[in-house]
Amino acid sequence: MRESLETVENLYGSCPVPQSQYDRVLLGHGSGGQLTNDLIRRVFVPAFDNEVLSALEDQATVELAGRHNGMKGPRISFTTDSFVVRPIFFPGGDIGRLAVHGTVNDLAVGGARPLCLSAAFILEEGLPLADLKRIVASMRQACDEAEVTLVCGDTKVVDRGKGDQIFITTSGIGIMPDGLSLSIKFARPGDRVLVSGTMGDHGITIMSVREGIEFETQLESDSASLNTLTQAMLKACPTIRCMRDPTRGGLASVLNELATASDVGVEIDERAIPVRPEVRGACEMLGLDPLYVANEGKLIAVAPPEDADRLLAAMRSHPQGGAAAIIGTIVAQHQGMVILHSAIGGERVVTMLSGEQLPRIC
Amino acid sequence: MKYLDEYRDSEAAGKLTAAIAKTVTRPWTIMEVCGGQTHTIVKYGLDRVLPESLELVHGPGCPVCVTSLETIDKAHAIASRPNVIFCSFGDMLRVPGSRGDLLQLKSQGSDVRIVYSPLDAVNLAAANPNRQVVFFAIGFETTAPPNAMAVWQAKRRGLANFSLLVSHVLVPPAMTAILSAPGNRVQGFLGPGHVCTVMGCTEYEPIAKRFQVPVVITGFEPIDMLEGVLRCVQQLEQGKAEVENQYSRAVRQEGNLPAKKLLEEVFEVCDRKWRGVGSIPQSGYRLRPAFRDHDAERIFEVENVNTQESKVCISGQILQGLKKPHQCPAFGKECTPQSPLGATMVSAEGACAAYYAYGRHLAGNGAKPRTREAVLEHA
Numbered sequence: 078m079r080e081s082l083e084t085v086e087n088l089y090g091s092c093p094v095p096q097s098q099y100d101r102v103l104l105g106h107g108s109g110g111q112l113t114n115d116l117i118r119r120v121f122v123p124a125f126d127n128e129v130l131s132a133l134e135d136q137a138t139v140e141l142a143g144r145h146n147g148m149k150g151p152r153i154s155f156t157t158d159s160f161v162v163r164p165i166f167f168p169g170g171d172i173g174r175l176a177v178h179g180t181v182n183d184l185a186v187g188g189a190r191p192l193c194l195s196a197a198f199i200l201e202e203g204l205p206l207a208d209l210k211r212i213v214a215s216m217r218q219a220c221d222e223a224e225v226t227l228v229c230g231d232t233k234v235v236d237r238g239k240g241d242q243i244f245i246t247t248s249g250i251g252i253m254p255d256g257l258s259l260s261i262k263f264a265r266p267g268d269r270v271l272v273s274g275t276m277g278d279h280g281i282t283i284m285s286v287r288e289g290i291e292f293e294t295q296l297e298s299d300s301a302s303l304n305t306l307t308q309a310m311l312k313a314c315p316t317i318r319c320m321r322d323p324t325r326g327g328l329a330s331v332l333n334e335l336a337t338a339s340d341v342g343v344e345i346d347e348r349a350i351p352v353r354p355e356v357r358g359a360c361e362m363l364g365l366d367p368l369y370v371a372n373e374g375k376l377i378a379v380a381p382p383e384d385a386d387r388l389l390a391a392m393r394s395h396p397q398g399g400a401a402a403i404i405g406t407i408v409a410q411h412q413g414m415v416i417l418h419s420a421i422g423g424e425r426v427v428t429m430l431s432g433e434q435l436p437r438i439c
Numbered sequence: 440m441k442y443l444d445e446y447r448d449s450e451a452a453g454k455l456t457a458a459i460a461k462t463v464t465r466p467w468t469i470m471e472v473c474g475g476q477t478h479t480i481v482k483y484g485l486d487r488v489l490p491e492s493l494e495l496v497h498g499p500g501c502p503v504c505v506t507s508l509e510t511i512d513k514a515h516a517i518a519s520r521p522n523v524i525f526c527s528f529g530d531m532l533r534v535p536g537s538r539g540d541l542l543q544l545k546s547q548g549s550d551v552r553i554v555y556s557p558l559d560a561v562n563l564a565a566a567n568p569n570r571q572v573v574f575f576a577i578g579f580e581t582t583a584p585p586n587a588m589a590v591w592q593a594k595r596r597g598l599a600n601f602s603l604l605v606s607h608v609l610v611p612p613a614m615t616a617i618l619s620a621p622g623n624r625v626q627g628f629l630g631p632g633h634v635c636t637v638m639g640c641t642e643y644e645p646i647a648k649r650f651q652v653p654v655v656i657t658g659f660e661p662i663d664m665l666e667g668v669l670r671c672v673q674q675l676e677q678g679k680a681e682v683e684n685q686y687s688r689a690v691r692q693e694g695n696l697p698a699k700k701l702l703e704e705v706f707e708v709c710d711r712k713w714r715g716v717g718s719i720p721q722s723g724y725r726l727r728p729a730f731r732d733h734d735a736e737r738i739f740e741v742e743n744v745n746t747q748e749s750k751v752c753i754s755g756q757i758l759q760g761l762k763k764p765h766q767c768p769a770f771g772k773e774c775t776p777q778s779p780l781g782a783t784m785v786s787a788e789g790a791c792a793a794y795y796a797y798g799r800h801l802a803g804n805g806a807k808p809r810t811r812e813a814v815l816e817h818a
């Protein structure tokens with residue numbers, strides 16, 4: 078491999094990655110990896126063609142026009158997210174909690190204070206009402222914990238077999254504090270990369286309870302609202318460049334998006350990335366990589382080097398950041414790429430997943 | 440975690456790499472046979488910690504990579520039948536055949552499912568008596584026993600709606616083919632650890648002797664691999680050509696006797712086409728006549744499907760270590776991980792996919808990433 082490295086260099090300048098060959102939607106288009114990215118960049122962004130959407134942040138920040146009592150209009154943070162998960166009840170949560178947490182977190186990682194949510198339910202004919210009540214009660218509890226109010230909603234029912242029990246879409250509005258601006262474009266060489274806790278808990282929990290995979294595990298989903306954590310972090314370290322929650326596609330996808338958006342390189346240390354032994358074990362068995370597995374109650378943050386330790390301390394003193402760690406550094410080299418330094422001193426490129434992460438045969 | 444951490448220990452790795460560097464006095468080319476071993480090399484960046492003069496060539500042991508286009512086309516033809524539930528291990532689904540991959544077929548409405556064990560497919564057949572359940576039985580001697588068990592059980596349970604599309608391949612004939620090729624560069628092998636847990640070590644002895652190559656049967660963790668490399672270069676430097684067993688915690692000399700007995704009962708050796716390489720005599724398994732009622736090729740009449748491989752793709756030469764991915768005219772152009780021509784671009788550990796990632800890496804500004812210490816200079 079080594080001898081050829083110089084010669085491959087010029088292959089990419091003249092040759093863009095070809096269009097994906099698929100002419101239908103595949104499950105991989107929902108993986109959060111390269112195919113999802115293609116769909117967003119080729120179908121949605123050009124269709125709506127505006128600056129806010131094109132920024133591809135987890136939330137849109139819009140400034141309300143006009144003046145109120147002589148003051149400038151407030152900045153509103155707005156986001157939406159759909160939830161399709163099987164099974165709908167799983168250790169550590171359910172689709173309802175997930176739907177609240179997901180939207181609250183998309184607002185929170187942008188620096189906003191979440192205020193209110195909407196929820197739209199697509200219900201499959203035959204869903205037990207008891208299940209629906211249980212989901213709704215758990216959404217209410219999640220709202221209370223996150224200090225948000227669910228203020229409007231919608232319900233549709235589809236024929237049996239045309240949905241998977243229940244799909245939930247939540248949208249949320251939050252208030253952006255004055256002067257605060259976080260963006261995935263703001264990472265600078267020298268900055269540190271932090272994570273708030275162990276990676277892969279949610280995805281492996283779901284996989285372990287899904288049909289077809291049988292192993293015993295004590296693992297629970299990490300599904301949680303991150304808004305009190307993000308507020309504590311911003312208070313301790315107002316210089317944070319950006320935060321993201323590594324949901325589907327996992328840590329690897331978020332770091333790749335960061336590297337591309339900020340036009341920087343990212344270097345991470347495998348040994349510094351917190352992963353539970355159960356998750357590692359399950360990933361070993363299934364041939365999956367925890368870097369690509371979904372989280373629902375974790376975030377990554379980028380901060381200037383001089384503030385990173387203070388930020389880390391603030392995260393660790395919060396109940397949701399006990400296992401927080403500095404996992405890497407932003408560099409000026411290899412822009413757009415994420416390099417992982419392995420436990421034994423080698424290195425590899427951590428790429429975006431092409432489609433779904435498929436269990437390996439060997 | 441026990442059984443993992445001690446084989447991924449950086450101190451032990453450092454000692455082994457130092458010992459390798461001290462042992463090597465001239466260039467050597469070693470082939471790691473298994474896809475799983477290639478995966479470890481890529482995942483841990485092992486090739487970056489070895490001496491420059493030591494070249495690791497990725498061997499033909501990725502079961503996904505070597506499955507012939509023709510077999511994938513057969514799978515495609517079977518899976519597109521209306522009454523079929525087609526089951527496979529996950530990473531086969533994205534391998535392109537000449538009419539697209541199985542994931543595309545799924546998006547068009549075919550019932551294609553990922554299973555984690557062939558026995559799950561047998562249970563599916565029991566639960567769906569009115570449908571045909573087909574399991575895609577690919578891979579080396581490692582995956583052959585569970586597949587044999589699946590069809591053996593299906594027969595015993597009278598599940599006439601269960602069948603196997605068999606495309607099993609065998610390691611020793613492939614190694615022989617590589618060593619017999621006119622341009623062969625391989626001087627030593629890291630032998631296939633998991634294949635040998637089933638088959639044992641003895642069938643590699645004639646190869647080591649005939650071609651005068653060391654074969655070190657090696658495990659899959661970084662420390663295993665480094666130790667395998669060390670033992671292999673020690674033999675090379677001393678002019679030896681023996682079969683050694685580095686993976687002794689899993690591999691016994693005689694292999695797994697009950698598994699071998701089952702293989703003998705269910706399968707017979709046959710000629711087999713390898714993707715990009717062509718037909719290798721006596722290099723595969725097919726079902727014995729006693730199991731012909733569970734042979735998907737026969738049931739769905741796809742025996743005569745015949746497919747030409749891509750003319751541009753050189754994955755066959757790459758799998759044999761004769762050429763490097765960037766020497767392929769399609770590399771990075773028509774052929775990328777998003778739209779692969781050959782299977783070596785499909786799976787993450789395929790040689791072409793690995794080159795693609797590293798090529799992009801250097802295309803930035805040519806700078807090498809800093810050392811690990813610098814990454815976390817204050818952590």
